Amino acid sequence: xxxxxxxxxxxxxxxxxxxxxxxxxxxxxxxxxxxxxxxxxxxxxxxxxxxxxxxxxxxxxxxxxxxxxxxxxxxxxxxxxxxxxxxxxxxxxxxxxxxxxxxxxxxxxxxxxxxxxxxxxxxxxxxxxxxxxxxxxxxxxxxxxxxxxxxxxxxxxxxxxxxxxxxxxxxxxxxxxxxxxxxxxxxxxxxxxxxxxxxxxxxxxxxxxxxxxxxxxxxxxxxxxxxxxxxxxxxxxxxxxxxxxxxxxxxxxxxxxxxxxxxxxxxxxxxxxxxxxxxxxxxxxxxxxxxxxxxxxxxxxxxxxxxxxxxxxxxxxxxxxxxxxxxxxxxxxxxxxxxxxxxxxxxxxxxxxxxxxxxxxxxxxxxxxxxxxxxxxxxxxxxxxxxxxxxxxxxxxxxxxxxxxxxxxxxxxxxxxxxxxxxxxxxxxxxxx
Numbered sequence: 001x002x003x004x005x006x007x008x009x010x011x012x013x014x015x016x017x018x019x020x021x022x023x024x025x026x027x028x029x030x031x032x033x034x035x036x037x038x039x040x041x042x043x044x045x046x047x048x049x050x051x052x053x054x055x056x057x058x059x060x061x062x063x064x065x066x067x068x069x070x071x072x073x074x075x076x077x078x079x080x081x082x083x084x085x086x087x088x089x090x091x092x093x094x095x096x097x098x099x100x101x102x103x104x105x106x107x108x109x110x111x112x113x114x115x116x117x118x119x120x121x122x123x124x125x126x127x128x129x130x131x132x133x134x135x136x137x138x139x140x141x142x143x144x145x146x147x148x149x150x151x152x153x154x155x156x157x158x159x160x161x162x163x164x165x166x167x168x169x170x171x172x173x174x175x176x177x178x179x180x181x182x183x184x185x186x187x188x189x190x191x192x193x194x195x196x197x198x199x200x201x202x203x204x205x206x207x208x209x210x211x212x213x214x215x216x217x218x219x220x221x222x223x224x225x226x227x228x229x230x231x232x233x234x235x236x237x238x239x240x241x242x243x244x245x246x247x248x249x250x251x252x253x254x255x256x257x258x259x260x261x262x263x264x265x266x267x268x269x270x271x272x273x274x275x276x277x278x279x280x281x282x283x284x285x286x287x288x289x290x291x292x293x294x295x296x297x298x299x300x301x302x303x304x305x306x307x308x309x310x311x312x313x314x315x316x317x318x319x320x321x322x323x324x325x326x327x328x329x330x331x332x333x334x335x336x337x338x339x340x341x342x343x344x345x346x347x348x349x350x351x352x353x354x355x356x357x358x359x360x361x362x363x364x365x366x367x368x369x370x371x372x373x374x375x376x377x378x379x380x381x382x383x384x385x386x387x388x389x390x391x392x393x394x395x396x397x398x399x400x401x402x403x404x405x406x407x408x409x410x411x412x413x414x415x416x417x418x419x420x421x422x423x424x425x426x427x428x429x430x431x432x433x
Contacts, residue, residue, distance in 0.1 A: 053074055201226075
């Protein structure tokens, strides 16, 4: 496969339209933002505040904005640091964009948390964590196709973020989106029906980010990593029934290329051939894990099966040769072609991935890890697969109910000091069941 494994960033740009006037449907805090209250106060919606935005505007660092059951037709902006936004019931607290609002919840305050709620029907993102704060720039697209890469000196990454038990479905770009953000965790969440990616981590170095225990299905791409490097760990996720499972990319539409040094381990990446999903912008279909220009990544102990074009594929997009990637100890079976390398750099290696079909033939012998190899590696190819027409992002079925936090009234825990120690080796190869 010669195409770069990236999705529809040309649709709206990387951090586009974060705060348009139309999205600011809730009034700001006004004079209420000057109210004083004890640290760690619980601000309840709708009991104490008529809208979520009103409560967020009053919140001080360490406060908990606790949202009761209901449908909230708001675009919420969390700009103050260490604010925790939590629903009392993950399935009954619903932020609904109504196909009119752009973003569900945008967090630019350091250490912000979004947890135990649902976001749906937004024209861009369900939940966005970002250091981009210039509203005028954001309206024109901050980094993306037809734009200059984001100035990371002017807009340093937001430090500290967490999304826990968030359900995001039927949004036009990303479900949970961390862009220009670092020191974070995306965990135990569910994403389906996004027209681009269910979960996206982009433009961070070092990322210091953990993506664990999530379920992503029926998206154009399940989990996407672009120009996101160093201490980025993607473990224990279920990536099943998307068009493309996991992509690891370098490109020049964002800053901080090339992407490097991520670990993808202990995930189930299976049957990513879903016709009942939005179309993938570059036409990709039937791919398990695709590395497009990524460097120095480790792909290990993943179960990768039933992807009609390719299980694991490493390729070179224009200007970004893939190099130094290690694909080891995975179970890669029952794909169109299990292991594919079309990358020119001989430094990519493949070892111990089970009985597998390989392109070029004998790939694991020619490009064995921790060995000299057997010479130049000719370009391989994935199986030819015709992508079926996609569905509209808002037509993907409503997902089943997802597990809520066991105690939604527990004290707030801001996103400070994350992700902590991460041991990818503790995530074994998933069973075949």
